[in-house]
Amino acid sequence: MSEARARLLGTATRLFYMEGLHSVGIDRIVAEAKVTRATLYRHFTGKDELVVAYLREADQAIRDRVDEALASGRPAAEILRLVATAIAEDIGSPGFRGCAFLNAVAEYPDPEHPVHQAVLAHRQWFLHTVTDLLAQSGKTPPELAGRHFVMLRDGAMASGCLSEPAAVCETFLQGIEGILTA
Structure with a gap:
């Protein structure tokens, strides 16, 4: 570059x-x-392409963190805890302003727009990754648990910039633990 x-x-x-x-x-x-x-x-080519590049960079950073957790060789449930902890750390970080992807899709609601498509690609990858890990950990049905995980993440990301981040993170991690131990 x-x-x-x-x-x-x-x-x-x-x-x-x-x-x-x-x-x-x-x-x-x-x-x-x-x-x-x-x-x-x-x-x-223009601002839209710059916005998509910004989202791809954010996507790659998250993929790299997940890949690092996957490379640890830990059991799937532990990897999911690592992913959840990383999300909680982001929420608690200075300057946290919510999820870049949720923020972007709010500004680009047209499902055909390249920015919206970049958001959907990230979310599909994340849901697929979480669902696969839940299946490996024995959660049945993993699809439902995966959607629950993503919904908890989305809620925590939105709440984290609207209220006390520490309390949001605690609630989020408890919810993830509930998914993993149910």
Whole structure:
């Protein structure tokens, strides 16, 4: 990745997450990344492609964390606990502003839009990964437990920026434990 592309993506990531996708314009991203408009358009066809790249970076970061947990060789239930703990840590981190994917889909409700499609791709992967791990841990039916896990995550992500994060994280982790021990 070129230095200019990395600066553009880094700047866009920070601004998009903190201020929202529609509220941040290309001119501001270009100015704060210290590049020209021509440089932006050399790397991205437009703002939508930049937003999709931002979401793909967020998706890859989550996949990397899950892959690290999978590589630990631990039992599936323990991997799910590690994933849940990482989510709780994110919720409790300074500057937490909710789930980047839920925030994005709220701003791009058209299911055919590339941003919406990027959100759906991430969610499908996450649900599939969690469901597979639940199946490996013996949860029956794993599909229902997987949807429950994702719904708990979504609720915790939304609540984490609206109320006391520590209490939200505690409730979320208790809910995940309930899924794993039921």
